[in-house]
Amino acid sequence: MELDTLYKRSKTGKIQYWKVAVLALTYPTISKESGQLGTTSPIQHKEEIREGKNFGKANETTPMEQAISQASSDWLKKKDEGYKSEIDLGIGHQKGGVHHGLFTINGVAQVPAKSFEEILDLVLPEFNTDALGNVKPMLATDWNKVKSVQYPVLVQPKLDGVRCLMISDGDTITFLSRSGKEFTTLEHIQLEVLNYILKYENSTPERNVFILDGEIYSNELTFQQIVAAVKKQRPESLKLKFRAYDIISTGTQQERWEATVDLVDKIASPEVQLVPTWVANCKEDVIMHHDTWVQEGYEGAMIRLLNGMYTPGQRSRDLLKVKQFDETEYYFQCWEKGLRDEDLIAVCSTSILADEAKEFKAKMVGTVSEKKELELFPIKVDSLITIKHFGLTEDGLPRFPIGKAFRHDV
Template sequence: MIKATLFTFLTLISTGLLAQLPPVQLANVYDETKHEDIRQYLVSEKYDGVRAIWTGKQFVTRQGNSINPPDWFTAPLPDIWLDGELWTKRGQFSVLSGIVRTKIPNDLQWQTVTYQVFDMPDTSMPFHRRYQNYLSLITKLNSPHIKAVKQYQFSDNQQLSNYFNQVTKQGGEGVMLHLAEAKHTTGRSSALLKLKPYLDAEALVIEHLPGKGKYAGMLGALKVQTKQGLTFSIGTGFSDKERKYPPAIGATITYRYHGYTKNGLPRFASFLRERPEK
């Protein structure tokens, strides 16, 4: 089982040796030409929430920062390692982010939040067994705000495409594919894939470019830099409030894009959100 792994994880947190980096699994991008046999995967909706690892004692983000829900929210959760998303509903990420980032939790706001569990990590166990384990666990908890993410299995790519279209047309962000026989690993892995109608990535804000016309006196665009050193501007995707109060210089933002230009820059880059850990 996961007791030894969990004990090590909790010990590292308590002693400060974890360096704010919980051992989570990160997804690669699904490519139909590389991942042809869809029967090998279990598929679920990709929830546009805040990634939250339940250590058995507390919620932390994948960067290792603490999340502070009300005591009643965590009371039903067992002393076991879970992975999931704090979520309200589709298209409400900014509202959710405001709720989750508050150090003193608002009980009324947290009543709109659910914990969508999509893994019960165990390095000795394939995902299809981990799925059955977390499904059984959460069914027994019988808590209205702790949910088990349902996994589906498809026989061909057309069925996957139909499910993907159903989710995205209803406002969903995309779908996740878990390799059914894969054991849990740390870091980015092809055992976990994401399929979205667009690509996204993160970048560091390095400059605020002033707006013109109706945006005079507000943000016109963010000048950002990627980890690879690419520098470019993002001028779309902002609400009027975000233009008045843009992400600070030094903040990390997520942007969406559709492939690359011939110069290697993200094509049609658009602001998506500020990373909540910042």
């Protein structure tokens, strides 16, 4: 079984491909291949599936069924990451007539004849989108991973809320999560923005089509309460506000921020607010703002380079995050595989006492080879593992846990 090959643009605009098949060998084998289109040295990975799952249950699977299920799941995840198939892109082949065999786009033969790469270049979205074609927000790079920053920059507090895109097509307002899921609990915000659209409907209709990038946030609610209020309508949902920090356009960050300020000022609603934004002229300014905001309860700071461009769905060095983490030792229990082949997940416990223990999972840091060695190394249950995290949840579990290292003396 081979699923349709998927394609996506990289951050540099190059075309990347990804494909998966299940091979009927001695054991069913999942075969994956990826790389830049036209490469002679693609990345290849094969995984044997020797056992099915759910033995003795109604949903028991054979090894082959399990392999097909896993491959199909991986394929769908890639589509959610923005990869597209030829069907998604409307690519086909002309059958019959003078243009027989030529590529078609949405049924129209491409004359003169074009190569497959030329066809892909025509139809692949410029921006990274999810499986439904929704634009995805730009992602930030860790400040510590960037050697130099061109000052001055914009700095903003890093909110402890839910990332959200506010999308207006001129008639309706939609709120989408980072993964493209629609939020339906924000009608009180939606109505305020619709009032703005009606106000400018005839005079400046071009103002009514926009995508604001921001966060669903409330300084009256904890992070867990914000998540609950966004997911399901409840009294606390009315406390949620949209905090805008960018707008998706082709301009520079400075131009986009000016447009964001102008738009939010014209919406003129307490339900849609700007994230407090300052100019930092040097590293020391950034640290000063960061430390002040952390003391005020924010997660950290965000840095926006004035000449930076918005790259939807990409991790950008024009958007940097400054975050202060804690490091705590917990008790290692076992390993689990992550969503990606290179991921290694540590299942950890907060205590060695069964009646007090709470489990959580943390992705390990390190190179692929380092994680492979770690997985094969015999580590005893309840060995102490250092977890990098940002505070604790209301349940006492580490937030955003990352497995850093094991204690050397155990």
